[in-house]
Amino acid sequence: MTVRARSKAAVAALAGVLLAGCSALGQSQPTGTGAEVAEAVEAVEEPAPPVYEAIDLVPEELRGAARATVAQTSVLPTIQDFSASLVGVGGPSAAPAEAADPDGGDGGEATDEGSQGTRATRVSDRDDADEGTDCSVEKCLALTFDDGPTAGTEDLLDVLAKRGVKATFFVVGKNASAHPEILERMVAEGHTVGNHSWSHANLTGLTDKQLAREINRTSDRIEQITGVRPTVLRPPYGSTGPRVAAVAEDAGMAQILWDVDPRDWKVRDAHKVTKRIVQKAHPGAIVLSHDIHETTRDAYAKVIDKLLAQGYTLVTVPDLLDDMEPGETYLSQ
Numbered sequence: 001m002t003v004r005a006r007s008k009a010a011v012a013a014l015a016g017v018l019l020a021g022c023s024a025l026g027q028s029q030p031t032g033t034g035a036e037v038a039e040a041v042e043a044v045e046e047p048a049p050p051v052y053e054a055i056d057l058v059p060e061e062l063r064g065a066a067r068a069t070v071a072q073t074s075v076l077p078t079i080q081d082f083s084a085s086l087v088g089v090g091g092p093s094a095a096p097a098e099a100a101d102p103d104g105g106d107g108g109e110a111t112d113e114g115s116q117g118t119r120a121t122r123v124s125d126r127d128d129a130d131e132g133t134d135c136s137v138e139k140c141l142a143l144t145f146d147d148g149p150t151a152g153t154e155d156l157l158d159v160l161a162k163r164g165v166k167a168t169f170f171v172v173g174k175n176a177s178a179h180p181e182i183l184e185r186m187v188a189e190g191h192t193v194g195n196h197s198w199s200h201a202n203l204t205g206l207t208d209k210q211l212a213r214e215i216n217r218t219s220d221r222i223e224q225i226t227g228v229r230p231t232v233l234r235p236p237y238g239s240t241g242p243r244v245a246a247v248a249e250d251a252g253m254a255q256i257l258w259d260v261d262p263r264d265w266k267v268r269d270a271h272k273v274t275k276r277i278v279q280k281a282h283p284g285a286i287v288l289s290h291d292i293h294e295t296t297r298d299a300y301a302k303v304i305d306k307l308l309a310q311g312y313t314l315v316t317v318p319d320l321l322d323d324m325e326p327g328e329t330y331l332s333q
């Protein structure tokens, strides 16, 4: 199923359901109320009762929720908390969420040309598609990794390369700047590099100017490093709305959320991460994980071996969703 979320309410609903997805969330941070979420996730115009606490509690409902006009309550930390567990370099930014990174990366502050993304008529009009894979008939699944790169990402790339598996990496712009060689390797080995904002900001909490800067600065840097401008955006925390959709559309990017979430940022146990992913896997799934965590990286040899044994073809997001359109939001095939 192709999930599209055009209405403001539907986008807000998706965001609320998915807010628990990123690594910084829900560990020691205070939790927001439903009202706070509704305020932060803009333009919830149509209140409605269904309450989704977390994506992995309601995968079936979620896959059918794209057009639902529901409000929601979920966990939303204050914006000051967002970057607490990020990896990468610090640096000036217009975003209020900018903060020092605990892992102490120290290199590669990006230049900021501030150029706009190139608009595309269809995101997936590309010439690098895997000609041998047809996900309309094959049992495809897309593995996605957020928040990197970090030095350990290379270990995960080794695991993927050994098995001939392609994945999608939604990188944080300043982490990409700190590890350009890893981005180069990703592209050289057939993976897709997507945009996860410059500083892992909650995009819905930014001004229009800040929002555009978070997205376009990151695309600029990715293109500068790899020669390839990203066509997929994953808003941090799954927090999106009409303004984010508009910027994504202008930049020629589809918004990619997920429908399988092992909550690897929280469990930090390779065995449990493996079990959760394999149990929840289904044809057409988009699986969320975070390559910044060693326990996640350690899980993936077994995850991939099990999925391959079950007959899955593991593909990049653009290969899974061959009809992506800029600005649209997708949870799965």
Ligand SMILES: [Zn+2]
Pocket (backbone or CB within 6 Å): 021, 022, 023, 146, 147, 196, 200, 236, 237
């Ligand atoms: Zn993230």
